Amino acid sequence: MERGWFATQWGRPDEWEFREIDLAPPGPGEVTIRVRAVGVNPADAKHVAIRRPGVDLPAAIGYEVSGVIEAIGSGTEIVTGAASVGDEVIAFRVSGGYATALTVPAAKVLAKPRALNHDEAANLLLAGTTAAQMLDVAGVRAGATVLLHGASGAVGVSVLQQARVIGARVIGTAGRGSFDRVERFGGVPVEYGPGLADRVRDLAPGGVDAALDAVGADEAVDVSLELVADRARIVTIAAFDRAERAGFAAIAGAQPESAAFRDAARPRLVELAADGRIEVPMARTYPLADAPEALRFLAEGHPGGKIALHP
Known part of the structure; x- marks a missing residue:
């Protein structure tokens, strides 16, 4: 049985x-x-x-x-x-x-x-397809500079690896003890906490093109809104109330459009893993x-x- x-x-x-x-x-x-x-x-x-x-x-x-x-x-x-x-x-x-x-x-x-x-x-696939959709909704392409909140988590690590395949540069928030993890997967680590926006500006003097939030904290949303002028290029998987009020994207697997995207993304993620480009x-x-x-x-x-x- x-x-x-x-x-x-x-x-x-x-x-x-x-x-x-x-x-x-x-x-x-x-x-x-x-x-x-x-x-x-x-x-x-x-x-x-x-x-x-x-x-x-x-x-x-x-x-x-x-x-x-x-x-x-x-x-x-x-x-x-x-x-x-x-x-x-x-x-x-x-x-x-x-x-x-x-x-x-x-x-x-x-x-x-x-x-x-x-x-x-x-x-x-759950973390991987979530990460893939975040990058897609934010319009991340080669040469873009992206701010990623929660870079050392499961979704964050997949974002880092997929962004590296795309050719985008990612500045990822993390605790100092997780900096090695962010760097290992291709990101530029930055410590979250007071003064985050200024630290990101120092690392991205040319500006930030998109922001991806895998945390949902007010700091993550506030800094994203401060640094990214185009709200269509801010995406969260956690701060749904803030997204509705501020007019940026919030995605979840239960949404029909998210489900369709994630189903379509599966073969590509399997291919990337088979080639050793995603761990x-x-x-x-x-x-x-x-x-x-x-x-x-x-x-x-x-x-x-x-x-x-x-x-």
């Missing part, structure tokens, strides 16, 4: 249930994946913390996994083409990834990049049964990399 995590009430991960599940066999257009690693993201807990439109209880937890095809529906191909039992794959924008196995639409499944192990691959730095792994503990660690703030669960 397979097992998976479910939120049976709105609240904290330590209130979830680790249940036995009946796994349906795949029909046409579906794939069953034996999970090797589960990606852990803040959204896993956030989306069931309080009542949300479109989410029904009990809610199966988890949006991205890496594993091996155990069964495949008749005549079915995955996003990246033909596939067979035993192939290593990743799946993103699924429901119920915190499980030992799951059956999902083949339209959510791609071949796993060989350059990434299962832990890394399971954490590639997924890892912090820790936990047994699947310890999912609430993994999310507690993530909520502490600065894990220093991604987290994977092992069934």
